[in-house]
Amino acid sequence: MRISIQNGRVINPANNLDQVTDLHIAAGKVLAIGNAPEGFKPERVIDASQQVVCPGLIDIRARLREPGQETKTTIAKETLAAAHAGITTLVCPPDTNPIIDTPAVVDLIHHRAEQAGYARVLTLGALTQDLEGTQLAEMYALKKSGCVGASNALNPIKNTAVMRRAMEYAASHDIIVYLHAEDPWLANGGCAHEGAVSVRLGLPGIPEAAETIAVARELQLTEQTGVRAHFCQLSSDRAVRKIARAIHDGLSITADVAIHYLFLTEMDIGYFNTQCHVRPPLRTQRDRDGLRKALAEGVINIICSDHQPHDDDAKLAPFPASEPGISGLETLLPLTLRLVDEKVIGLSRAIALLTQEPARLLGLLESGQGGTLAVGSRADICIFDPEQFWTLTPETINSEGINTPFMGWDLKGRVTHTLMAGKVTYGNLHHTHD
Amino acid sequence: MKQQNLQLDEQGRLRHLLTIEGLKRQQIIDILDTAESFISVGDQQVRKVPLLRGKTVVNLFFEASTRTLTTFELAAKRLSADVLKVNVSTSSAVKGESLLDMLRNLEAMQCDMFVVRHNDSGAAHLIAQHVAPHISVLNAGDGRHAHPTQALLDMFTIRRHKKEFAPLTVAIVGDIMHSRVARSQIHALTTLGISELRVIAPKTLIPAQVESLGVHVFHDLKAGIKDADVIIMLRLQKERMLGALLPSEQEYFRTFGLTEEKLKLAKPDAIVMHPGPINRGVEMDSEVVDGPQSVILEQVSNGIAVRMAVMSMVLGRPPAEESGG
Numbered sequence: 099m100r101i102s103i104q105n106g107r108v109i110n111p112a113n114n115l116d117q118v119t120d121l122h123i124a125a126g127k128v129l130a131i132g133n134a135p136e137g138f139k140p141e142r143v144i145d146a147s148q149q150v151v152c153p154g155l156i157d158i159r160a161r162l163r164e165p166g167q168e169t170k171t172t173i174a175k176e177t178l179a180a181a182h183a184g185i186t187t188l189v190c191p192p193d194t195n196p197i198i199d200t201p202a203v204v205d206l207i208h209h210r211a212e213q214a215g216y217a218r219v220l221t222l223g224a225l226t227q228d229l230e231g232t233q234l235a236e237m238y239a240l241k242k243s244g245c246v247g248a249s250n251a252l253n254p255i256k257n258t259a260v261m262r263r264a265m266e267y268a269a270s271h272d273i274i275v276y277l278h279a280e281d282p283w284l285a286n287g288g289c290a291h292e293g294a295v296s297v298r299l300g301l302p303g304i305p306e307a308a309e310t311i312a313v314a315r316e317l318q319l320t321e322q323t324g325v326r327a328h329f330c331q332l333s334s335d336r337a338v339r340k341i342a343r344a345i346h347d348g349l350s351i352t353a354d355v356a357i358h359y360l361f362l363t364e365m366d367i368g369y370f371n372t373q374c375h376v377r378p379p380l381r382t383q384r385d386r387d388g389l390r391k392a393l394a395e396g397v398i399n400i401i402c403s404d405h406q407p408h409d410d411d412a413k414l415a416p417f418p419a420s421e422p423g424i425s426g427l428e429t430l431l432p433l434t435l436r437l438v439d440e441k442v443i444g445l446s447r448a449i450a451l452l453t454q455e456p457a458r459l460l461g462l463l464e465s466g467q468g469g470t471l472a473v474g475s476r477a478d479i480c481i482f483d484p485e486q487f488w489t490l491t492p493e494t495i496n497s498e499g500i501n502t503p504f505m506g507w508d509l510k511g512r513v514t515h516t517l518m519a520g521k522v523t524y525g526n527l528h529h530t531h532d
Numbered sequence: 533m534k535q536q537n538l539q540l541d542e543q544g545r546l547r548h549l550l551t552i553e554g555l556k557r558q559q560i561i562d563i564l565d566t567a568e569s570f571i572s573v574g575d576q577q578v579r580k581v582p583l584l585r586g587k588t589v590v591n592l593f594f595e596a597s598t599r600t601l602t603t604f605e606l607a608a609k610r611l612s613a614d615v616l617k618v619n620v621s622t623s624s625a626v627k628g629e630s631l632l633d634m635l636r637n638l639e640a641m642q643c644d645m646f647v648v649r650h651n652d653s654g655a656a657h658l659i660a661q662h663v664a665p666h667i668s669v670l671n672a673g674d675g676r677h678a679h680p681t682q683a684l685l686d687m688f689t690i691r692r693h694k695k696e697f698a699p700l701t702v703a704i705v706g707d708i709m710h711s712r713v714a715r716s717q718i719h720a721l722t723t724l725g726i727s728e729l730r731v732i733a734p735k736t737l738i739p740a741q742v743e744s745l746g747v748h749v750f751h752d753l754k755a756g757i758k759d760a761d762v763i764i765m766l767r768l769q770k771e772r773m774l775g776a777l778l779p780s781e782q783e784y785f786r787t788f789g790l791t792e793e794k795l796k797l798a799k800p801d802a803i804v805m806h807p808g809p810i811n812r813g814v815e816m817d818s819e820v821v822d823g824p825q826s827v828i829l830e831q832v833s834n835g836i837a838v839r840m841a842v843m844s845m846v847l848g849r850p851p852a853e854e855s856g857g
Contacts, residue, residue, distance in 0.1 A: 294744045369538065
């Protein structure tokens with residue numbers, strides 16, 4: 099389909115573009131920016147005046163619950179929710195059931211996503227078999243079948259020698275390793291940050307050292323093995339300081355944070371609010387500020403949703419017995435925009451953290467397969483109204499999971515259209531005319 | 533905000549008792565005063581008052597207990613309530629889902645009060661959030677979080693011996709980390725405004741940032757109990773040795789066990805308390821347990837009066853008055 103998006107503020111951090119202009123799409127790609135090529139006749143015109151036009155968002159960590167937990171939700175339902183949120187690419191961690199440790203599971207996930215047609219779903223393969231941390235998974239085969247990296251998700255690799263070998267092997271095949279740094283011995287049985295709230299509520303605590311010690315180990319091994327490492331879901335100021343120091347010393351690593359760690363602290367648990375049960379745990383104000391600082395400094399270069407949709411029962415349990423995780427797809431963009439309002443980062447950088455930077459990590463940027471609106475690149479596009487206010491309610495959430503501590507928050511910035519490879523996957527009809 | 537007032541009704545009266553935290557000083561005093569009026573009921577020939585006649589109290593214990601369960605049962609019976617005990621074996625590992633389902637079923641049987649003990653912190657709050665409006669929840673111990681009636685009976689016992697709270701120095705000795713009793717005692721004692729509150733244990737049994745609760749931390753028993761008016765010993769679970777928190781019971785007794793000799797460092801009229809059950813020769817010497825300064829058995833009988841007080845106040849509230857008058 100040939101589409102023209104007119105009069106939008108086109109922001110493409112990949113080539114420092116930020117201007118009100120038109121964008122023309124044909125054959126699933128960006129055909130031109132500015133004037134339409136001679137003779138171009140769009141089949142559909144989207145009026146994007148007063149709106150921002152940016153690359154489709156890339157969420158590098160989202161659990162879609164399929165295969166294995168289809169009672170919670172499915173790939174089709176969650177990718178539809180992603181389209182409503184301006185997200186065009188999602189990365190699924192390997193802790194599905196069955197685990198993503200064979201090409202068959204990779205194929206299944208890709209197939210389901212393609213069938214649904216709302217968003218591209220990429221996969222991380224297992225780092226160790228069954229994520230048990232003892233034997234290496236067939237990382238090369240998984241890479242060949244399309245996995246964009248290897249990870250042990252939240253399952254710890256207790257044995258340091260196994261971690262070393264896994265990194266060495268991944269490095270041999272130029273596979274990026276996604277690390278969740280948490281010392282299982284120190285985290286043992288915990289469900290909240292070890293501090294003022296856990297002592298008051300009598301919740302088993304996870305000390306900050308569970309993260310800093312694991313980060314220190316993984317940094318050491320990254321340096322030694324030369325693997326390309328990406329640090330996931332950092333939660334503490336001291337851990338990001340270690341990452342910052344390592345980057346300063348020349349280590350080539352990247353790091354992400356899930357959006358809720360930039361807004362919430364242990365205090366939000368209040369009296370056992372299970373919606374704030376996440377892993378790693380929400381930490382202190384100082385940690386939240388440290389994460390924001392790291393974001394501003396570029397030490398953390400990606401924001402993700404860490405989407406974990408649950409059914410109601412998962413949260414209707416005493417805090418320690420409730421399932422951790424937040425349904426986050428639909429708050430990813432508005433909360434990131436809130437960081438702009440709060441002057442943590444600029445708008446263009448905010449968009450880069452959700453598009454260009456994750457695309458670079460995933461190897462999509464260079465080939466124009468995501469994260470950019472450069473002419474010739476894949477037409478994954480998000481159009482949003484940066485000034486529109488809305489309130490998060492169960493009715494506004496399209497995901498099957500309405501488990502979010504942000505319920506009732508007044509948010510600013512709402513997606514009006516999403517295009518994936520030139521196809522409109524979500525569009526507010528009031529703003530379009532054929 | 534709304535969650536904080538979960539245990540109070542619109543008029544600020546106690547609807548549930550989930551935690552001491554957030555109670556006003558006067559509310560605690562009211563409970564103690566009410567308990568005082570019940571203390572004589574146990575001495576009468578007919579040990580019953582008809583305050584809760586026609587009400588049904590359900591004891592819902594997901595964790596083993598003899599003392600607490602028994603005293604709650606006795607308290608309810610002395611108030612003339614019907615008492616139902618639901619046996620939930622700990623091994624059946626009741627998850628939140630079936631927990632709430634079970635409550636729905638009990639609600640359907642027209643119960644008025646759930647007395648809940650559960651091994652997860654926050655269980656009583658969860659239940660209170662989901663029960664029907666006419667049902668009250670009493671927390672009889674949730675995980676490491678709270679055991680409010682135990683703390684109240686301890687306050688009651690202290691008041692019977694010390695009259696005033698303001699000048700007191702109180703020392704809590706032992707496994708603060710895992711103790712819901714200690715947490716509730718700390719909230720009660722700080723709310724009542726005592727002079728100084730100390731917790732005494734090796735670092736392995738002191739939770740991080742415990743100072744934020746308003747206590748002074750000691751790692752030396754002798755220094756910690758010096759000039760104390762009240763010494764509260766906590767029970768030491770045997771499994772603490774497995775978690776590498778302590779080397780042995782013997783070494784614990786040597787360092788933190790209360791003996792007659794060490795007790796001399798406290799005020800001469802100091803009282804010694806323990807929520808029970810006691811490990812003689814671990815937390816304290818038999819001589820101290822059975823000695824003149826021990827009020828441990830008193831705590832048990834006071835437990836009935838205090839639980840009667842809480843039950844009658846929660847269930848015996850007169851209906852809310854029309855507002856606007």
